[in-house]
Amino acid sequence: MTSEKYDPLSWLSKWPRDKALWDVWREVHARFGLAAQRGTELETGLVMMISQMEQALQRNLKLEILLSAIEKNGALPLGPLISLFRRLYQVPEDDVLTEELEKAKKGRNYLVHHFYRDQADLFTTSEGCQKLAEILVGINDDLDAAIQYLENWRDNHLGYTPPEDVWDRINEDVARWKLENQLMLDSFLGKNERRS
The missing domain is CATH 1.20.5 (Single alpha-helices involved in coiled-coils or other helix-helix interfaces)
Incomplete structure (x- = not known):
């Protein structure tokens, strides 16, 4: 054990003076926010489609019941939402939509549950922050792709009979x-x- 006192901000002395810390961090946090928003949009789309199909199958098409279903389904995590959506709409395991939804779920879960904790050391350099931004762009792209596949699937299958x-x-x-x-x-x- 060392007698030196731990300084959690010691890395700051190595930060390049020509780059404002806040400007570099701001981009990472903004990209995190955009990816989180896309994840929420995907969840909301699934909640709406699930709630509408549940209501149609129950033959009880009242606004209060739809709102209650939206509230109930809105409390579900992304994984169960995907499973419920696939079951209600009979989306096969080997469908491209299933693959895209699973990839988006993996990215969104990493974003929400692990990103800041697993990547905290990268915040200490501007190069690390650039890597963080690239990771977030990848997650955002996966979420965008899943949303686009879901929209295309909806347009082609609702037509689903x-x-x-x-x-x-x-x-x-x-x-x-x-x-x-x-x-x-x-x-x-x-x-x-x-x-x-």
Whole structure:
């Protein structure tokens, strides 16, 4: 054991005087924030698609129930969201979307759970901060790719056709809502009977 007192800021004396510490760190933190935002956008997209499909399958299309499903699913971590999405929409294991979602999950989990702890030593040099920025750009790119694949998949598959009875139930519900909304409107407007 040494008698020298530990100085947690000793590395600062080696920082290049021509580079402002805050400017270099700011880029790393900004890129972290952008990647975290993209991760949240991916989670939100999955939450919305899962909640809408759950509601459609339950034949109970009420706003309160949708909002409750969004709140419930919004509390799930990314891994279970991906599993639930794949199960509800029957996305196969070997689908490119599955691969992209898994890669994004791995990057997002590293970002949130390990990035600052595992890479803390790189903050002590401007070169290290540049490496951190590059790591974050890679994670952001993986998240962007997953979001793009999810959007493309949605556009190509919703076109996805669930079993015929699901569509019949959805059409019945839509017709019922239309009638309920018209009756409510007539009531608000003071009409005693519905006009054709």
